[in-house]
Amino acid sequence: MMLHRSLVFFFLFLSCLALSSLALPLCSDSRAPLEVNSTLSFCPYKGKTCCASMEDSNLKKQFQAMNISDKDCSSVVKSILCAKCDPYSSDLFRDNSDQQSVPILCNSSTSANSTNDFCSETWETCQNVSISGSLFAASLQGRVGAPANNNASKLADVWQSKTDFCSAFGGASSNETVCFSGEPVTFNDTNPDKPPSGLCLEKIGNGSYLNMVPHPDGSNRAFFSTQPGVVFLAGLPDQDSGGVLDVDPASPFVDLTDEIHFDTQFGMMGMAFHPKFAQNGRFFASFNCDKSKWPGCSGRCSCNSDVNCDPSKITPDSGSQPCQFQTVIAEYSTNGTSSDPSKAKNAKPIEVRRIFTMGLPFTSHHAGQILFGPSDGYLYFMMGDGGGGADPYNLAQNKKSLLGKIMRLDVDNIPSASEISKMGLWGNYSIPKDNPFREDKDLEPEIWAIGMRNPWRCSFDSSRPSYFMCADVGQDTYEEVDLITKGGNYGWRVYEGLDLFHPDSSPGGNTSAKSVNTIFPVMGYNHSEVDSSGKSASITGGYFYRSETDPCITGMYVYADLYGNGVWAGIETPANSGNFVSNRITFSCAGDSPMKCSETPGTSGPSLGYVFSFGEDNNKDIYLLTSTGVYRVIRPSRCKLTCSKENSTAARRNPGPSSSSPSSSSYCYRHMKGFHGSLVVLLLSMSLILLALLV
Secondary structure, three states, X not given: OHHHHHHHHHHHHHHHHHHOOOOOOOOOOOEOXXXXXXXXXXXXXXXXXXXXXXXXXHHHHHHXXXXXXXXXXXXXXXHHHHHHHOOXXXXXXXXXXXXXXXOOEEOHHHOOOOOOOHHHHHHHHHOOOOOOOOHHHHOOOOOOOOOOOOOOOOHHHHOOOHHHHHHHHEEOOOOOOOOEOOOOOOXXXXXXXXXXXXXXXXXXXXXXXXXXXXXXXXXXXXXXXXXXXXXEEEEOOOOXXXXXXXXXXXXXXXXXXXXXOOEOOEOEEEEEEOOOHHHHOEEEEEEEEEOOXXXXXXXXXXXOHHHOXXXXXXXXXXXXXXXXXXXXXXXXEOOOOOOOHHHOOOOOOOOOEEEEEEEOOOOOOOOOOEEEOOOOOOEEEEEOOOXXXXXXXXXXXXXXXXXXXXXXXXXXXXXXXXXXXXXXOOOOOEOOOOOHHHOOOOOOOOEEEEOOOOXXXXXXXXXXXXXXXXXXXXXXXXXXXXXXXXXXEOOOOOEEOOEEOOOOOOOOOOOOHHHOOEOOOOEEEEHHHOOOOOOOOOEEEEEEOXXXXXXXXXXXXXXXXXXXXXXXXXXXXXXXXXXXXXXEEOEEEOOOOOEOOOEOOOOOOEOOOOEEEEEEOOOOOEEEEEOOEEEEEOOHHHHOOOOOOOOOOOOOOOOOOOOOOOOHHHOOOOOOOOOOHXXXXXXXXXXXXXXXXXO
């Protein structure tokens, strides 16, 4: 029976892998496309492209060396060769193999919905044409089933038929994947989503929390942490049950306040549970400490000679010395309190391992959220520019500084103390081999993305793990949401939002706009939209809404302003394009809310106070963590809002404590992109059959 159950979950796992490959503008090396002002000289791409002039020139030389005499075949092969420049090349070349030189060619035989058959066109146009150094032979070198005569110059000499050829190179476009039709990938959205009529909320808790993490066992429980550093394990009420958070303030899961320095700008900034928490009981906290009060607060100063920063020249900030306050990631464990981590009700506040410690030059802009990547298992660490007003030392653009960056760390493979010292690491972690420093030698190895001011709340889309969204707090005029990609530069402080930024002073120098490939925000808002003075604005990032509760916001990215002045829903238009239209939406509190909502005088909406953060449970329901309590998004009809997609009679219950399957985001891997729609259906069908027969 154990073997049978393992087989079931294996098939479910494979199904999830197949479903996770959703189109996003990404290059085959997982980086964001470049922005070019004019069409490339050889390949027909302009605007967003994955080729700079050098790559374009190399493709031209490769094409000329093929010496194709037939004009029609020459045109077909050129388009296939240039697919490397397509902004969706990551999905077109979804094997992610160095040996894959041919994109997935659109093939109508693999999908009843496909009208384009570029694979057949390629065969019929080129089957008897000589091609020196043929792409179609090189693509299969070393693969199972590769033709024996892979040095032949004609397709007909390599493949017995069009069917065999298109079985190897063909595929179909769907909602999950794209294929190459001979032209740059485009999306047509004939029925774009409409902005919702509003957001309906219920209040289910009075506590003020900064972080919420669903229990890794898939149950209807979640961990909530306060800024001072107390973590609670709470039961979540079912939708429509009239229940409230089941949390005992006198019995926290763990109390870390002895280590944490708490103030307006400081405290426990993040928490994350290991993807295998149910087996190993490992969890992590990100917080700030004061080295003048705690010996364990002893990291190196981030203002140092490596980044052209002299701490002795920094004016004391709020009465503190440079790097007196530090940012920390520490590891803890449920081991010793329970033999089964899923059943643990508390943990000891004793560090198992210090992952990271770094001194902060000023007292603001240190972010501190931590997340495990759903597709790679690495720990992502969001770090602000260190403050000081407009990043005076330009640290967000300094590739040798970890300030103003998103880091990606491996906390499963810990080097020895001597190796850590030799590599100059900031704690007990190792560097993922595919971090962008491999291609950009100037980058510190921890860095995943640069050019952030103060990333405040990031999230991975649970349905599409390649969509990694971060809200970044603005300086004077604009609050932004960024779509984070490997090695991306998000502009600060060259830009604030879409506009060039001009600091009043810059002892650390400036970065030229022409010297960076800036990735601009996909969503955001001007300060004047939420405050007539243009000052009181600060973004709080949210989630893509994936719950069934409110079908009229499904697939939209929901975010808010810290001051409770506004909530927005970002709609991707067209779908899977990476382009968004953002709509400010109203929010209201249900008349039957389990707890009475505070009212805002002169308005019909509730008084949220400060919107510190968002949360997501194992049902993908979204929560707002505010200074006035915990709110949850509920059915629109409970606020008398119109949603034609809502079925008000549909009953939906939360999963049981440990009987439900783990969250799909824990098992979906973006880089397994070779699966197609038919295989998805097959795997899901097999999974359901096995479940019915064996479970």
